[in-house]
Amino acid sequence: MPQLNPAPWLLVLLFSWLVFLTMIPTKIMQHHFMGDPAPQVAKKYTPTSWTWPWH
Structure with a gap:
């Protein structure tokens, strides 16, 4: 079976x-x-303050 002979295929691979x-x-x-x-x-992000009451 010539397909199992690695000599020509190894050279092609290299x-x-x-x-x-x-x-x-x-x-x-x-x-x-x-x-x-x-x-x-990039724009610098300035967060707004929290204006809601805490109650």
Whole structure:
């Protein structure tokens, strides 16, 4: 059964992982997204005081 011979498939596996670990991350990191959210100034929350009577 030739499918159980690991010699050619191991080499294919190693080369494919070599491609995945070297070429693809650099291509992904060079991609620029067009819809990057711009940082906005956060408003400081000022709570209002409690005006109801306690009785």
